[in-house]
Amino acid sequence: MATLSLNDVRKSYGKTEVIHGVSIDVEDGEFVVIVGPSGCGKSTLLRMVAGLEEITRGTIDIGGREVNKLEPRERDIAMVFQNYALYPHMSVFDNMAYGLRIAGIKGDDLKARVGKAAEMLGLTTLLDRKPRQLSGGQRQRVAMGRALVREPSAFLFDEPLSNLDAKLRVSMRLQIKDLQRRVATTSLYVTHDQVEAMTLADRLIVMNKGVAEQIATPMEIYDNPANVFVAGFIGSPAMNFFPARIEGGHLHLADGSQLPAPAGVSEGSVILGIRPEHLMPAPLDAEGSLSVRVLAVETLGADAFVHATLGDGDADAIVFRVPGHDRPAEGERVSLMVEPGKAHVFDAATERRIAEA
Amino acid sequence: MAEGLVGTSRRSLTLAHVLLILGCVIVAFPIYYVTVASTHSLRTILNPPLPMLPGPETIENYREAVSGGINRIGGVGVDRLLLNTTIVALGIAFGKIVISMASAYAIVFFRFPLRMVCFWLIFITLMLPVEVRILPTYKVMVDLGLIDTYAGLILPLIASATATLLFRQFFMTIPNELFEAARVDGAGPWRFFKDILLPLSATNIAALFVILFIYGWTQYLWPLLVTNSNSMNTIVIALRKMISFADADTPWDLVMVTCVLAILPPVLIVVLMQRWFVKGLVETEK
Ligand SMILES: Nc1ncnc2c1ncn2[C@@H]1O[C@H](COP(=O)(O)OP(=O)(O)OP(=O)(O)O)[C@@H](O)[C@H]1O
Ligand SMILES: [Mg+2]
Numbered sequence: 001m002a003t004l005s006l007n008d009v010r011k012s013y014g015k016t017e018v019i020h021g022v023s024i025d026v027e028d029g030e031f032v033v034i035v036g037p038s039g040c041g042k043s044t045l046l047r048m049v050a051g052l053e054e055i056t057r058g059t060i061d062i063g064g065r066e067v068n069k070l071e072p073r074e075r076d077i078a079m080v081f082q083n084y085a086l087y088p089h090m091s092v093f094d095n096m097a098y099g100l101r102i103a104g105i106k107g108d109d110l111k112a113r114v115g116k117a118a119e120m121l122g123l124t125t126l127l128d129r130k131p132r133q134l135s136g137g138q139r140q141r142v143a144m145g146r147a148l149v150r151e152p153s154a155f156l157f158d159e160p161l162s163n164l165d166a167k168l169r170v171s172m173r174l175q176i177k178d179l180q181r182r183v184a185t186t187s188l189y190v191t192h193d194q195v196e197a198m199t200l201a202d203r204l205i206v207m208n209k210g211v212a213e214q215i216a217t218p219m220e221i222y223d224n225p226a227n228v229f230v231a232g233f234i235g236s237p238a239m240n241f242f243p244a245r246i247e248g249g250h251l252h253l254a255d256g257s258q259l260p261a262p263a264g265v266s267e268g269s270v271i272l273g274i275r276p277e278h279l280m281p282a283p284l285d286a287e288g289s290l291s292v293r294v295l296a297v298e299t300l301g302a303d304a305f306v307h308a309t310l311g312d313g314d315a316d317a318i319v320f321r322v323p324g325h326d327r328p329a330e331g332e333r334v335s336l337m338v339e340p341g342k343a344h345v346f347d348a349a350t351e352r353r354i355a356e357a
Numbered sequence: 358m359a360e361g362l363v364g365t366s367r368r369s370l371t372l373a374h375v376l377l378i379l380g381c382v383i384v385a386f387p388i389y390y391v392t393v394a395s396t397h398s399l400r401t402i403l404n405p406p407l408p409m410l411p412g413p414e415t416i417e418n419y420r421e422a423v424s425g426g427i428n429r430i431g432g433v434g435v436d437r438l439l440l441n442t443t444i445v446a447l448g449i450a451f452g453k454i455v456i457s458m459a460s461a462y463a464i465v466f467f468r469f470p471l472r473m474v475c476f477w478l479i480f481i482t483l484m485l486p487v488e489v490r491i492l493p494t495y496k497v498m499v500d501l502g503l504i505d506t507y508a509g510l511i512l513p514l515i516a517s518a519t520a521t522l523l524f525r526q527f528f529m530t531i532p533n534e535l536f537e538a539a540r541v542d543g544a545g546p547w548r549f550f551k552d553i554l555l556p557l558s559a560t561n562i563a564a565l566f567v568i569l570f571i572y573g574w575t576q577y578l579w580p581l582l583v584t585n586s587n588s589m590n591t592i593v594i595a596l597r598k599m600i601s602f603a604d605a606d607t608p609w610d611l612v613m614v615t616c617v618l619a620i621l622p623p624v625l626i627v628v629l630m631q632r633w634f635v636k637g638l639v640e641t642e643k
């Protein structure tokens with residue numbers, strides 16, 4: 001149990017800086033997810049917290065103690081690796097007990113602690129097996145168990161579910177969340193899957209190219225994305241973006257259609273962002289609607305995603321969501337209303353969010 | 358397997374077997390002949406042709422050889438020779454394994470200045486086998502007073518670039534995350550080596566041990582140079598010393614006994630460790 005804080009943490013390999021100063025204070029028991037596209041520096045950041053990677057600049061504190069110069073074992077953390085990194089020659093029991101044995105715990109105490117963790121993870125009947133005799137999901141649970149038995153101040157996860165199939169991933173996701181709730185241990189969790197990030201996190205760090213673009217709760221990020229990158233990365237299907245101009249109190253889109261401009265935004269070029277779920281079919285050519293032509297319809301059952309272009313032109317495709325039983329035909333012309341207050345306006349130059357409309 | 362290799366027809370199968378059996382006989386015959394000869398008296402051996410079946414002198418010959426009846430090597434018993442050779446072969450095998458594992462461990466898992474230089478230096482010594490560096494090595498052994506000692510027999514043969522490279526290749530296949538997981542679990546370098554690397558290398562060590570034991574057992578040039586006293590001879594050297602240019606001076610029956618006894622330990626090692634040996638050669642444990 002501990003707080004965890006990063007203060008302007010930077011990492012360089014040789015001359016190239018790959019983490020450009022990340023700061024966050026993680027509260028005791030909080031579950032923070034680091035999410036971002038491949039190569040943005042998520043793993044590097046996590047490994048610096050673990051002590052597997054040197055910290056070039058800045059400080060990391062765990063439980064109020066600076067750990068920059070400490071070995072991993074002195075930081076009182078446990079890590080779950082993407083490929084699990086189980087010791088292949090040791091039984092499940094020994095895998096889980098290894099860290100405790102090194103810490104000098106033995107006998108009944110050791111058995112009790114491993115037994116408790118094994119029970120929480122449903123591994124009790126597998127304790128004598130070797131890792132190669134386990135399924136992927138079971139191995140994943142052993143890796144979790146190995147972290148759990150140590151009862152560390154913080155858990156670090158590096159894409160622990162990415163080697164599992166989709167269905168297992170969903171159930172493990174729930175298990176991890178539940179487990180973390182029960183043991184109430186501060187956790188840092190790396191993933192590139194935004195659904196995983198949204199469902200697990202108390203707070204999210206959205207990273208891009210070594211920069212933390214936004215740090216906030218999942219809903220805060222969904223409702224008020226700080227910039228175009230965050231807005232496009234979080235949410236599925238991704239947000240639609242339209243280049244637009246603000247002039248005379250109106251938002252002018254490329255096809256000539258107009259929407260009311262938000263108050264307090266000066267005239268000039270902006271980017272309008274609207275999530276697929278916030279575009280609703282409206283009566284044809286209704287006042288203040290967008291007119292689009294349907295290109296393709298993806299039916300998922302309850303919903304359907306409609307791909308369309310603005311106006312009749314060849315503008316970039318946009319996506320909106322309709323009920324599965326009430327979908328337009330390909331080639332049809334449809335009018336769309338924007339749900340009030342759900343459109344985001346970004347500055348065209350800085351890509352920062354400046355208002356909602 | 359045989360089907361896959363030579364087809365299924367009865368004729369080709371028979372042919373294959375005949376050829377294989379023939380090969381076995383050709384390889385095995387000299388060994389059989391030596392064994393047979395070791396059971397006959399010197400007179401029988403010197404009067405050709407040698408019988409193809411074992412003779413009546415078995416116990417006598419072996420007792421004489423073991424109890425030191427061979428004058429040409431100063432009456433040292435074959436048991437002493439076997440002991441010497443075993444110590445030397447084990448020393449070389451273990452020494453090589455320990456040294457090469459340690460150096461491969463350092464090269465693969467630690468970042469230190471001049472790491473690659475060290476690697477290349479080790480690599481280059483591949484070009485310097487014992488025979489090439491024999492004079493300076495001999496001088497060093499004399500200066501250290503190691504002539505006629507086990508240390509003198511073993512130490513110069515221990516450094517092994519080949520084994521180091523083998524271990525290096527193997528260690529590189531071990532995922533780095535395993536090392537990191539152990540670090541997070543609190544294992545220092547020594548514990549990681551002992552608890553994880555060593556068990557994972559078990560089959561490789563076994564395979565290498567067999568190869569190196571036989572390498573040590575059959576050493577000739579170096580033991581010849583570094584031992585003067587008969588009681589420090591290895592069995593291979595003693596064998597050479599027993600044989601005189603004049604046929605009549607050579608106790609052929611005892612030579613044959615020594616031969617048989619010299620072959621036995623390596624054969625035993627191979628047979629006992631066969632399962633591990635093959636495993637180590639063909640499989641990298643995942
Ligand atoms: N040892 C290294 N030397 C030089 N550059 C490195 C090294 N390790 C990582 N990098 C660079 O640092 C950046 C961040 O890498 P990192 O592994 O943290 O990405 P990631 O966000 O975890 O990506 P992924 O989702 O693919 O795992 C990458 O651009 C990578 O090229
Ligand atoms: Mg990564």
